[in-house]
Amino acid sequence: MQSVAAAVARLDELADSPVVAELARVFADAGHELAIVGGPVRDAFLGRPVTDLDFTTDARPDRILELVTPISSAQWDVGRAFGTIAARVRGETVEITTYRADSYDGSTRKPEVRFGDSLDDDLARRDFTVNAMALALPQRRLVDPSNGVEHLLAARLTTPGTPEQSFGDDPLRMLRAARFSAQLGFDVDEDVMQAMTAMGDRLAIVSVERITDELTKLLRADRPRRGIELLVETGLAERVLPEIPALRLEIDEHAHHKDVYEHSLTVLDQAIDLERSRGHEAPDLVLRLAALLHDIGKPATKRVEPGGAVSFHHHDVVGSKLATKRLKALRFDNDTVASVARLIELHLRFFGYTEGAWTDSAVRRYVRDAGPLLERLHILTRADVTTRNRRKADRLAFAYDDLEQRIEHLQKEEELAAIRPDLNGDDIQRVLGIRPGREVGEAYRFLMELRLDEGPLGPDEAERRLRAWWDARA
Template sequence: MICLDNPRDSAERAVSALLKVPTPADGLGRVFAAAGHSLHLVGGSVRDALLGRLDAAGNTGADLDFATDAHPERVLEITRGWADAVWEAGIAFGTVGLIRAGVRFEVTTYRTEAYDRTSRNPTVAYGDTLEGDLVRRDFTVNAMAVSVPGHEFVDLFGGMADLARKVLRTPGSPEASFDDDPLRILRAARFEAQLGLEPVPELIAAMRSRTPRLKIVSVERIRDELRKLMVSPDPSAGLARLVDVGVTDIVLPELPALRMEIDEHHQHKDVYTHTLTVLQQAIALEDPPPDGGPDEVLRWAALLHDVGKPRTRRHIPGGGVSFHHHEVVGRDMTRKRLAALRFPKDVADAITLLVFLHLRFHGYGRGEWTDAAVRRYIHDAGPQLSRLHKLVRSDCTTRNRRKAEMLAATYDALEERIARLSEQEEVASIRPELSGDDIMALLDLRPGRLVGQARAHMLDFRFEAGLVGREAAEAELLRWARENSVPIPGEPPEPPELSVPPGEVPPGDEA
């Protein structure tokens, strides 16, 4: 951790601790020195060492990034035989990846790069000095370096002092930095959320003025930054900054739209404030390490749970507002936004389901739900049930203590009912007692619409009746088949009902 009274001494101790693990770092430095080239450890690993963000072994846990005066082809030549594995995916941008003894290294040639104003891709030009390389980095806290071997600490732009003061600055002009790579605007918000570093006023002004440049950045890079921000210690701080400077108008417009909506309970200035509170409360309910930690799905669900409110807002007599079915509209909006951001399907599906289900508990009343309704709640939530519990509890932000305690007690009662049912039957993986194959065999059906209808009925029956045994389940299937005129093997078909016109005598009943 940085010592404010003697930051230089603190830096030397932290850097020394960093370079003890992993030991291959110095070995790689000696390889480069023997070949007549310099090598410096740079970036996040140096920053994290200064912050004391090390594990028990003294390692930052991140890949080790290095800067060198050697060009990529020379790096490959120098490390041939030293590295256990080499990958060249980033070689067009001057980066060579290496693995030795299980440690990952990325070695990048000194460079300068800038975005063409109409292109998403950087143009790379190699530099010839460490200073020229460091000045083009995103922020001063990432523009520090340590030579290997030798361990000389290089801090040309005051990054260590900025860490001590908890401020975020760029090595050069912030406007030029964001013109080089507009994604750095999002990175600034992430470092605020992740490290508690507050952007200086000129950096905030540049974020605001350069925000339109984000339109040239690929969706995938924007998505990745948002996902990193959301699993940081204080995502609300970073999100609030992105809303303030207008970034979310481009990358997540559903969030600033919430500022216009008044919460129906009149307990918050607006739904936006309520949403950030729900997010913070959801984080507080996450399972702690080592088994738990940041829950990205829960956090995104908390952030997006009310995005349907702006479109469902209706004024009601007395000056209030309502948001009927906002969970349905919110589900569809969430699905569309996450698809636009190209989220992995499994992650997007989990978040979308939670948004859709977050309001269902409020139909529980004072426990009037039948066991069938509780089973359906469990079934519909599926593997997201534990997250749904946390989301529903987080969504209570009322200042009315009595109401909050009542809601908490009611949800406690629901969880107790779920636990009791779970002891009696496998409600977590509830399914009909007759499979699709069973249905086809009993009714002599081929795969198709009728099988689906029969299975849906048997699932509803499972919710209503619980476990009844195979004999009773088969009897219910046959009852359904008769009611829906589905032929049953070995059973004569029901005779058709004859329709008799008014005034006529049915056949056989003549006088």
Template sequence: MQELLRIAPVIDDLGRLFGEAGHSLYLVGGSVRDALLGRLGHDLDFTTSARPDETHALLKAFTPATWDIGRDFGTIGAIKRDGDQEWQIEVTTFRADVYRSESRKPEVAFGDTIEGDLIRRDFTVNAMAIDIASRAFVDPYGGLEDLADGLIRTPSTPERSFSDDPLRMLRAARFASRLGFSVVPEVVAAMTDMAERISIVSVERIQGELTGLLLTDSPREGLDLLVRTGLADQFLPELPALKLEIDEHAHHKDVYEHSLTVLDQAIELEKARGHEPDIVNRLAALLHDIGKPATRRFEGPKVTFHHHDLVGAKLVRKRLKALAYPGAVVKSVEKLVELHLRFHGYSDGEWSDSAVRRYVRDAGDELERLHMLTRADCTTRNRQRATRLRRAYEELEWRIDELAAQEEIRSLRPHLDGTQIMAVLGIGAGPEVGEAYRFLLEHRTEHGPIPEEDAEALLRDWWAARQG
């Protein structure tokens, strides 16, 4: 009631407009769930008996800021400002969508009753409504009880629900992680039996649900549910493939459990270092070892994974592109997977200043993420080893900061830029300029900064030797 009173200035006027036009209006779905949990934000979802054209006209009378965000799906959006408050509103006509067996998109069908609308929703905790006119609470499928018990259940049978929209199987995993709820056995069973049906859903929608899951505070349970039900095999098979059989002498750790633990620790580091939830950080943590299954070899009593970093970088690029992630995300995650073992050379022995510069140069813009991934990748239960690794990385970060203060290595550039190189050598643009640039950059990495006149002399000597 407190949450409803808080939004009363919005819902009272909106409800009056729809009521005078002869239409019912309900606050619905996630808005009701969040109101009951005491966490209702400024995004409000409504459902109505009005058809989209009527809804648009009514919202225009309510606020000038309206837009057609999905008329074909019955949804009209608006923004309402009330003093210093701003509300984002979506109003959707009662719906009754279904997927056909061969379709990647739902067929839109409008309904006539609130009960019919609620039964087509994904889970009972999202199938509750409040009649704006009477303030009556509508909960025909036991959502309030499931909310109190922390359960994910479907309003209709899970088979019908997942047949209507297979993406709901992924959404079950996301809500399990987001809310910390348990998925009831009959829903888990249906997810397992119907996992292959996710193939009819567009890759963009699948990626959106996976991203939403990974950006929750505790994605581990949802990810494990996707693996246990076989859903992950359909769109992220590299994750269940990490369940490598442990040999009888336990010569290597459980790579799958290790990867989930690294993800947990990366999220904690994200928070501790003051960062917002970061999909690049989380994808890199989850997938940093996906090259291990392909590179596992038994060498006598030892198990090795030589070059799994390089193999993993190629695999992660291919998989994330297949999942339609933006190019910048793919490039960043690929680089982090490729570099995630680099630190271990430092922990095994002293690095020169040039090696530290090279580490920073190769990491580039991903240096902070590489810090987090490398720290999160320590999951050993050996306290002495864990302490040694932590101290070694603290020392490396300290040396990076020290060199950065002296030399600005975070934006490492060669001693001379391209224009200066052409002027010193008396040449025009061409591949020779790039070769000279790389030579000077390598020298800067190995030896640190030098005066400009010394750099010019160094360049002339290199050019003379090259010409000779």
């Protein structure tokens, strides 16, 4: 949180921008109120980049469109029914929404849209007080009826009215509380947490797509751990991502094992740190989902072995299947589902490397199996080391350094990322005198195994080996 003086200076700078100044002039000349509202005002106080320009006004949608058309290069009225008109002004996209005074019937999160005439009333219906501030234009007057600035200074997240009323109007706001807690680093008020705990069943009226959108925004936050912990603590995770609270496995006096829930959150933290240190500019949703979910197969595979040790055999394979099922239920796109599931399936592969030197063939297979996910697998595998035993952690880090160096060396020699057999399908058909079919596929796989085991053979040697394999097969 920056100083109030600095925030005021940023708000002045925002009001002086050509886009805002022009809109303020047009609406004032027409006798209408206009205010920058919500996120841009909040972010000015927090010193965060202002990426969206959201305005609110007493003008009705048709009038908004009439006013912005002469000063904009494009207009969109897809949100007209909800009072929102979007436009492209001086190269920037803005959204302008009529004051709202909606009512809800409790059976759906879609309101009965009613337009209002008061900025204060419009702000009172917003989700959290830190988002219920506005900068009235052109006066540049801060409008803050719910003490949002005070709550920003205290790093508190609370609602303008009672949380029960707010969440009853729109249950998705409960997930937003977790997301904003993670994005802003704010503490959620106790009464807000109590309402989240008591009203979890209200999420049933929210579409899967909206829930997934909030989870995605949460995971892309700088530190999503805070929001995930809030979802688990309030019981909301049981309703949207139940595999996470299930990781809190019971630890008894006879079968001690690592706290899988805490371990998974630590892996997520470490994956994000590595994501940044390795030069990834944008948050990697696939990597973060894989880090969070990589051990969700453990509850189903937990076994207490003779002597009291705990094992989780094949939890990588089970976890991959569980992740696929959950992410499909949340309607993530197919590429995301497949990539997360594959990373979970592969996340234990490296640990065999420390048990004995891998052959070049094993390194090639590691690269081939990871495919385009190799960099993410590097990060996930490194992040999965959470032991407090410094000697063990160093040994694993050194081993993975060695593996990455060997991969880099082999890639330079063999272009592993595009590894192919020495003969293609057409070559196989020509050499063996066969037509396209199952036998061509079998021959291709034979040559691929040779390529992985021995490296490049050259066309002549590959043809000799292929003929010998074919003769022996007959």
